[in-house]
Amino acid sequence: MRDVVITGLGIVTAFGRGAEVNAVAMHSGNSAVSAITRFETDGLSTRIAASIDNLLPPDLLPVEMTEAIAVLAIEEAIAQSGLIDDGNLPAELVIGLPPLQMGWSDRFNLAEAAKRREVGYADLLKSAADPEFRRMHDRLRPGAITERLMAHYGIVGMPQTITTACSSGATAVIMATEAIRSGETDRVIVVASDASLSPEMLARFGKISALSTRNDDPGTASRPFDADRDGFVPGEGAAALVLETRSVALHRRASIMGVVEGIAEAADGYHRLRHQPDAQRIVDVMQNALTDAGLKPSDISYLNAHGTSTPENDRVEFLGCKAVFGELLPQIPVSSIKSMIGHTLSASGVIEVAASVLMLRDQVVYPTINVSKLDPDIQLDVVPDVARPAQLQHVLSNSFGFGGQNSCIVIGRDRQQD
Amino acid sequence: MSQRKHPENVFRNLWNDSSAFMHQVAVTGIGILSCLGEGSTAHFEALEGGPLAPPDVSQFPPYAILPLATVDLTERVPKKSDQRQMERWQLMGVHAAGCALDDAGLNTAIQSKQVDMNLATNGGGREIDADEAILREISSVGSDLNALMMRKMRPSYFLSQLPNMLAGNIAVVHGVGGASRTFMGEEEAGVAALSTAVKRIAHGQSDIILVGGVQDAECVDRLIGMVIGGIAQSGPASRVANADRNGLLPGSLASFLVLESVAHARARNASIHAIISGLATDWSASEGECLQASYSKLIQRLSESCSAPRILSAACGLPARTRAEFDALAGLELPVSDITSTDILGHGMEAHFLGLITTAICKFRHGDASNMIAAMVGHRAGIAAALLGPAE
Numbered sequence: 001m002r003d004v005v006i007t008g009l010g011i012v013t014a015f016g017r018g019a020e021v022n023a024v025a026m027h028s029g030n031s032a033v034s035a036i037t038r039f040e041t042d043g044l045s046t047r048i049a050a051s052i053d054n055l056l057p058p059d060l061l062p063v064e065m066t067e068a069i070a071v072l073a074i075e076e077a078i079a080q081s082g083l084i085d086d087g088n089l090p091a092e093l094v095i096g097l098p099p100l101q102m103g104w105s106d107r108f109n110l111a112e113a114a115k116r117r118e119v120g121y122a123d124l125l126k127s128a129a130d131p132e133f134r135r136m137h138d139r140l141r142p143g144a145i146t147e148r149l150m151a152h153y154g155i156v157g158m159p160q161t162i163t164t165a166c167s168s169g170a171t172a173v174i175m176a177t178e179a180i181r182s183g184e185t186d187r188v189i190v191v192a193s194d195a196s197l198s199p200e201m202l203a204r205f206g207k208i209s210a211l212s213t214r215n216d217d218p219g220t221a222s223r224p225f226d227a228d229r230d231g232f233v234p235g236e237g238a239a240a241l242v243l244e245t246r247s248v249a250l251h252r253r254a255s256i257m258g259v260v261e262g263i264a265e266a267a268d269g270y271h272r273l274r275h276q277p278d279a280q281r282i283v284d285v286m287q288n289a290l291t292d293a294g295l296k297p298s299d300i301s302y303l304n305a306h307g308t309s310t311p312e313n314d315r316v317e318f319l320g321c322k323a324v325f326g327e328l329l330p331q332i333p334v335s336s337i338k339s340m341i342g343h344t345l346s347a348s349g350v351i352e353v354a355a356s357v358l359m360l361r362d363q364v365v366y367p368t369i370n371v372s373k374l375d376p377d378i379q380l381d382v383v384p385d386v387a388r389p390a391q392l393q394h395v396l397s398n399s400f401g402f403g404g405q406n407s408c409i410v411i412g413r414d415r416q417q418d
Numbered sequence: 419m420s421q422r423k424h425p426e427n428v429f430r431n432l433w434n435d436s437s438a439f440m441h442q443v444a445v446t447g448i449g450i451l452s453c454l455g456e457g458s459t460a461h462f463e464a465l466e467g468g469p470l471a472p473p474d475v476s477q478f479p480p481y482a483i484l485p486l487a488t489v490d491l492t493e494r495v496p497k498k499s500d501q502r503q504m505e506r507w508q509l510m511g512v513h514a515a516g517c518a519l520d521d522a523g524l525n526t527a528i529q530s531k532q533v534d535m536n537l538a539t540n541g542g543g544r545e546i547d548a549d550e551a552i553l554r555e556i557s558s559v560g561s562d563l564n565a566l567m568m569r570k571m572r573p574s575y576f577l578s579q580l581p582n583m584l585a586g587n588i589a590v591v592h593g594v595g596g597a598s599r600t601f602m603g604e605e606e607a608g609v610a611a612l613s614t615a616v617k618r619i620a621h622g623q624s625d626i627i628l629v630g631g632v633q634d635a636e637c638v639d640r641l642i643g644m645v646i647g648g649i650a651q652s653g654p655a656s657r658v659a660n661a662d663r664n665g666l667l668p669g670s671l672a673s674f675l676v677l678e679s680v681a682h683a684r685a686r687n688a689s690i691h692a693i694i695s696g697l698a699t700d701w702s703a704s705e706g707e708c709l710q711a712s713y714s715k716l717i718q719r720l721s722e723s724c725s726a727p728r729i730l731s732a733a734c735g736l737p738a739r740t741r742a743e744f745d746a747l748a749g750l751e752l753p754v755s756d757i758t759s760t761d762i763l764g765h766g767m768e769a770h771f772l773g774l775i776t777t778a779i780c781k782f783r784h785g786d787a788s789n790m791i792a793a794m795v796g797h798r799a800g801i802a803a804a805l806l807g808p809a810e
Binding site: 040042043045097099101102104105108110118119120121122128129136137140146150157158159160161162163171174175178179181182183200203205208264265266267268269270272273281401402403405 | 549550554557558560561562564565567571572576577585590594595598602606613614617621643701798
């Protein structure tokens, strides 16, 4: 089987643009969460987020921001990999995106064009025929972002636009890895991006009590594994990776930043929003990723948790870790960077693989911040508050999503890096 | 790899050299639900010249759609608690997925647990009542909108908006428990769902995959998107080739296939409906003569490896693209079916390519064992074709 190596990465989070900016901020244990100022939040139960406000014009729509930060991440990854961005990029594209729908401003515009009171969907349908609204069309097509990226970079082949909720980024990495392993392609640009933060998104996640409501103290709201955690804090971000076969990377003298050693997925049919209570599918996916990597639990030197800061996720994820690692678990540092950058949803899987690569490079574990009192039901070394130097060889990164999505990726330090 | 892929390399996704692969890919189950109802018989008969469903312009005038035939969508979702969690597009998908799993002889959760899933859908749908109630009260974004959303929107509705929640529901109801992937992006979603499934099985990365796509054409917000794009059929609609066609005629469709390696199918004594022995895609093909040339070439390359395949097209119905597709087909020395799958099912968007393939498989299911190429020009971009043949 062909080795899949990482030769470039790019990260955009609320900390800013660039892998180094993010490495420094996460190493320092900062929080990127703040009160939302981009739009009116009165009337919402959650009014905080780790949003990318300072990077882009504030009037961009979520779909436009999602595309813009995807481009920033891809450009960094390509530059780092040493490939030349001349509009003829010799790679395929796998992209993880959130589902993006028409927004309320568009809906109100259509309603206004109907020029009558008591507007309903029949009126919106009538207004929609006005060519004035034609420019909205690309915003309503999830494939439009993929098409523009393909055209911009001159990417050929069959693009894959993936959405598996909060596991989308991880699924994208897994699909790219499979395509390279099989020999279908030698190189893939994997990107996942999510700037879907909007009042409706906050209202909807709020109504299923998934979000933290610690609006008065944003910096401490995302507190994975803490006894007083009350939900996740939405984050925005994007990350891109250049994945290629080892031989292609070595042939062009690219430097290898990490190796995708193991991949696994396992759907959980127990419930649409919750894991099987005994964490069986989390156990399965972690064990299958280890098997795929040809590793034993004792080979893992760090676990990058999904760790959302919801009461449910963190408890069940711990049960899964306990079942897989048993008595080894107390010796394995486990942290969640979501404590710092919030939950970047569809982007989180790639951001966390990228962060894991940086931790492997710098031989350090980023902390989980805001754990002032560890949940008594969770016995983990969560690396509280302060980054910790560590000898890292193989790390494991979990991503779970609504809809029973479970993904696990093992990333290793390359022998070339020693 | 370091060289730019030139047009002739667009066949990099071509998969017709079985010697390069570990496994042959078999279709062992189909489930189809459309304007013609459920199951392969009605669709097979339509292919053979039987009756088609009449488009409806009364529901969303002046736009035409092909609504779902009357089917009891709760039959395969017996639990009320499950039904309540799903919008219609999900019920359609869960139903058709159940049909496909049954057809493949996988009718218990234990048998389904190792099955992977590749789905194509845009999900979505809106809570129409809540949206309209909000539109009646306010006309701009801001705190009033926030408060109204918090008040009017149902919590459970969140679930029916996520595209991957179809996969979630199939996992819950049918116990499908392998790798679960959901693709977005119009026709491209269905092509990616099928082609990645075929490749994974061919390369031995998966034994068995449930592949499916769903569109509910009776979702007004989806139609609004098409109308904004200027691509919806306005006024009465007949077949895609006819002069009255000015756009896409969306059809309600749930189209599912069980794909597995021939070895896996034989080991469990499953009957094989057909073999997918080639697959070609080109997502860079654009317009006009270049599009026609790429499309002809794609089909010719697939046809080289078998004898006189018959072509079934899924031409979209947009006049220029449909003309380009038919001109390309007329220039090939191959027999072409005089009806398209689009004439039978309408346009299925994310489910469109899978609707084409499933319709073609209906023919094999009913004993017609000759080679077929199922081919499609996307309504905006992309071309794709699959070579289907009988089990040996």
